[in-house]
Amino acid sequence: MTIITRRHFIGGSAAVGAGLITGGMPRFANAQAGEITVTAFGGVWEEAVRTCFAAPFEAKTKAKANVSLGGPPQWLAQVEAESANPPVDVLIMTPDLALTAAKADLVDDFTVEKLPNLAKIPQELTDSVMGKGTIFDYGVGGITFHKERVENAPKSFAEFVDRVADGEFVASVPSISYAVTPIMLIWAMANALGGGVNNVDPFFDAMAKMKDNLVFWAGPNDFFNHLSSGEAELGIYFDGRTWNHYDSGATWIDFLNPEEGGALNGVAVQKPKNADPLAWDYINEVLDAENQTKFADIMNYGVTNTDVVYSEKLKPRITPWQKTAFPPYEQIAEVRNEWVDRWNREIGR
Amino acid sequence: MMSETVQTAIPARRSQPLRPILMAGPAVLFLVVFFVWPLLDNGMRSFSTGDGGFTFSRYVSLLTDSFYLRVTAETVSLSAGVTVISVLIGYPVAYFLVRKSGRWAGVIIFLLIAPLLTSIIMRTFGWQVLFARRGLVNNLLVDHLGILSAPLRLTNSPEIAVAALVHVLVPFMVLSISTVLQGVDIRLEESAKILGAGRFRTFWEVTLPLSLDGIGTGAILVFMIANGSFVTLVLLGGGLQTLPLMIYQQFNTTRDFGMASAMSTILLVIAVFCLFLQLRLVRRRGA
Amino acid sequence: MRALDRDWVSIGLAAFVVLFFIFMLAPILVVVVVSFTSAGYVSFPIPGWSLKWFQNIFAYQPFIDALVVSLEVAVGATILSCLLGVPACLFLARSRAAWTNAVMTFLLSPLSMPMIVIGFASLFFLSWLGIGISFTALLITHTIVCLPYVIRTVAGVYGGIPPSYEEAAAILGANPFKVFWHVTLPLIRPGIMAGSLFSFLTSFDNLPISYFFGSSSTNTLPVVMLSYLEHQFDPTIAALSTLQLLMAVVALIVVDRIYGIDKMTVAG
Numbered sequence: 001m002t003i004i005t006r007r008h009f010i011g012g013s014a015a016v017g018a019g020l021i022t023g024g025m026p027r028f029a030n031a032q033a034g035e036i037t038v039t040a041f042g043g044v045w046e047e048a049v050r051t052c053f054a055a056p057f058e059a060k061t062k063a064k065a066n067v068s069l070g071g072p073p074q075w076l077a078q079v080e081a082e083s084a085n086p087p088v089d090v091l092i093m094t095p096d097l098a099l100t101a102a103k104a105d106l107v108d109d110f111t112v113e114k115l116p117n118l119a120k121i122p123q124e125l126t127d128s129v130m131g132k133g134t135i136f137d138y139g140v141g142g143i144t145f146h147k148e149r150v151e152n153a154p155k156s157f158a159e160f161v162d163r164v165a166d167g168e169f170v171a172s173v174p175s176i177s178y179a180v181t182p183i184m185l186i187w188a189m190a191n192a193l194g195g196g197v198n199n200v201d202p203f204f205d206a207m208a209k210m211k212d213n214l215v216f217w218a219g220p221n222d223f224f225n226h227l228s229s230g231e232a233e234l235g236i237y238f239d240g241r242t243w244n245h246y247d248s249g250a251t252w253i254d255f256l257n258p259e260e261g262g263a264l265n266g267v268a269v270q271k272p273k274n275a276d277p278l279a280w281d282y283i284n285e286v287l288d289a290e291n292q293t294k295f296a297d298i299m300n301y302g303v304t305n306t307d308v309v310y311s312e313k314l315k316p317r318i319t320p321w322q323k324t325a326f327p328p329y330e331q332i333a334e335v336r337n338e339w340v341d342r343w344n345r346e347i348g349r
Numbered sequence: 350m351m352s353e354t355v356q357t358a359i360p361a362r363r364s365q366p367l368r369p370i371l372m373a374g375p376a377v378l379f380l381v382v383f384f385v386w387p388l389l390d391n392g393m394r395s396f397s398t399g400d401g402g403f404t405f406s407r408y409v410s411l412l413t414d415s416f417y418l419r420v421t422a423e424t425v426s427l428s429a430g431v432t433v434i435s436v437l438i439g440y441p442v443a444y445f446l447v448r449k450s451g452r453w454a455g456v457i458i459f460l461l462i463a464p465l466l467t468s469i470i471m472r473t474f475g476w477q478v479l480f481a482r483r484g485l486v487n488n489l490l491v492d493h494l495g496i497l498s499a500p501l502r503l504t505n506s507p508e509i510a511v512a513a514l515v516h517v518l519v520p521f522m523v524l525s526i527s528t529v530l531q532g533v534d535i536r537l538e539e540s541a542k543i544l545g546a547g548r549f550r551t552f553w554e555v556t557l558p559l560s561l562d563g564i565g566t567g568a569i570l571v572f573m574i575a576n577g578s579f580v581t582l583v584l585l586g587g588g589l590q591t592l593p594l595m596i597y598q599q600f601n602t603t604r605d606f607g608m609a610s611a612m613s614t615i616l617l618v619i620a621v622f623c624l625f626l627q628l629r630l631v632r633r634r635g636a
Numbered sequence: 637m638r639a640l641d642r643d644w645v646s647i648g649l650a651a652f653v654v655l656f657f658i659f660m661l662a663p664i665l666v667v668v669v670v671s672f673t674s675a676g677y678v679s680f681p682i683p684g685w686s687l688k689w690f691q692n693i694f695a696y697q698p699f700i701d702a703l704v705v706s707l708e709v710a711v712g713a714t715i716l717s718c719l720l721g722v723p724a725c726l727f728l729a730r731s732r733a734a735w736t737n738a739v740m741t742f743l744l745s746p747l748s749m750p751m752i753v754i755g756f757a758s759l760f761f762l763s764w765l766g767i768g769i770s771f772t773a774l775l776i777t778h779t780i781v782c783l784p785y786v787i788r789t790v791a792g793v794y795g796g797i798p799p800s801y802e803e804a805a806a807i808l809g810a811n812p813f814k815v816f817w818h819v820t821l822p823l824i825r826p827g828i829m830a831g832s833l834f835s836f837l838t839s840f841d842n843l844p845i846s847y848f849f850g851s852s853s854t855n856t857l858p859v860v861m862l863s864y865l866e867h868q869f870d871p872t873i874a875a876l877s878t879l880q881l882l883m884a885v886v887a888l889i890v891v892d893r894i895y896g897i898d899k900m901t902v903a904g
Contacts, residue, residue: 069864231484463884468858
């Protein structure tokens, strides 16, 4: 909700002055009754949210769900800045940001009373964000490769490290500027190579071995640039985005979940404190089996309601979450900053 | 210099006391309220221990840790390097634009701002297509011309990051120089030539000094923007570690806003110091 | 161009300029070509030609809404920057007081602050003021980063203009407003134009600040593009870049028809 809207502005700069003055006035509840603001990424994601979650919500409650496009760090900052009157009613978060929000006491507890469908979500997934939210959709960080340029792709992290270190190919891995790197790369690889959350030396040793044959991707699209321009032949990447790329015509791309298990990379849904109670109805739709099935079909990502049955096309693509490596998000959050600092000093890019 | 003699010839009488406040006041006030205040507010985070206490530890580690000192040095040298390269490349282009382009001026201006209108992600893709290991440049050099036996590793090098920064910042340099250069009376150059000065002497002693204000403007803009930019470095890598990149990391990966705030204070102090030096230099020589 | 100029220095200069523009345009050209691809994803070289990605822009309403917001913010912030910045320059460029440099440094200092810091700090501050996520907030924060461009370019031009012009007009009896309108303004117009151009482009391309103020009614184009790219990488983004270039061409042609480019910015 805004004090002066864009349209008013066009009337003239006087509105700016007026806005500054009226801006100090107290504000009332988040929009009028029967309207909530939910969050989504743009493009396909937004369309999936509209058809799979917002539409059934609107049909059942007769309320309206506005979809705000953006990203988790933005929404979290907005809720932090105005926690008494949060500008969004439902949050879509990465697990580490979800934990930050939970620890800062910015979000409400999830219970089966408020969310009947929560009973169908594995308890571990709700526990992983301290019960203040749950994971409704997930990807796996595994090995994505260019089929025509990589013959019998590495089946495990260990093999990946050895063959990249030997110079057989150049690999593209997430850079430290990417928010999920501590989980999908540092922890996942340390875990696979015999270390863990308290010992990431195996990861840093592996990186030292591979250093001449590595490039780093800073955002999910960067990785595709690396593969298509020939900068790299394979890398550590997500399954869902890989299949999306395949479906849009890049049939040379393929993915495999490493034998040790790639890191589960969940998307959490949360409700900010003081948000409109209608948000519970919406979140219940997000956790609904039928809605999630549709969502998975569009997004190529796994979903978490245990009643979901994937389509024939999707079945071979989705790694059941039990076969992934489930990251100890809370413990990672405690040591993450040390890892980042060590990365800066040892890897330095 | 011309302007100096004219200026001193006419006694200046322009010291009504209200004018400074009326003219510069609104801009200063605006920035004090909407720029300084929020940043001071935010700057408090850099001294906070998290449970309400007070600490200097972040500044101590930023100013004593050899890693952070190296990062700070790299930030300044990158900005300075990009600025110098932009002057060297930008000046001839600005000169051409003002003196030689004629009807083509519009086209040239468009070409200059084109990079700024192209989404950074797509621009990065463009760089990668050209300079990747199997990119167009390497294909040309290795397969078609046979100059090289193995492809060059062009991307992920500091050079490509510098090139990409120059690519987006040089338009600021060219347009800053050209706006001043066009105010330089071409007759001054012509009379210098008539008086027997060679082409290079004319340039060195007439044109260049008169356009110093433009170089100053361009250098300040380029230096300052380079000093605060991180997106190009994030996307093109190159192994450069600068303060803005570290700040971005604090926001994005570690969410340590106290550290981000401390780093941005250091960055601001450096920038303001360099800026002050540059302005003194420009003023002394130009005015 | 006179015959005298057709010697090796001029040829060298022209060759340098050509090389310069190859450097400037090569990556952009790749992007423009990709926007016409028939493939379903971003790749180069392209397998065939198609206009479908341009249709896709117009089929996706958030792009259009955000484009309008971006244009409004960019124009608004540029106008505000000129209103605040030009008077300040007129004073600072002439003042000989010792603190002038300090004030000038202060007015330019937002340039060197990483915009993500400005955005983050402003979100909390403006929310506290009660204008949190609004068009006003976008306008204020964009003006912070646009102002320095106007100030520096105008000061750069004005500093080189001898005060004798204005003083002559004043001696001839023109009042200060007339002096400004008929003498000063035409002289500093190139500076204002260049500063406005920088300001517009800076605002239009801004992501790190707009990001924090995004909502369904205040999302700018870069924010929507970023969010769109989170889960798909189709050539729509390339098509948007091409469209922006096209808009710039049209704008420059219009300006040229009305004023003449040469009078507007450079090449006097």
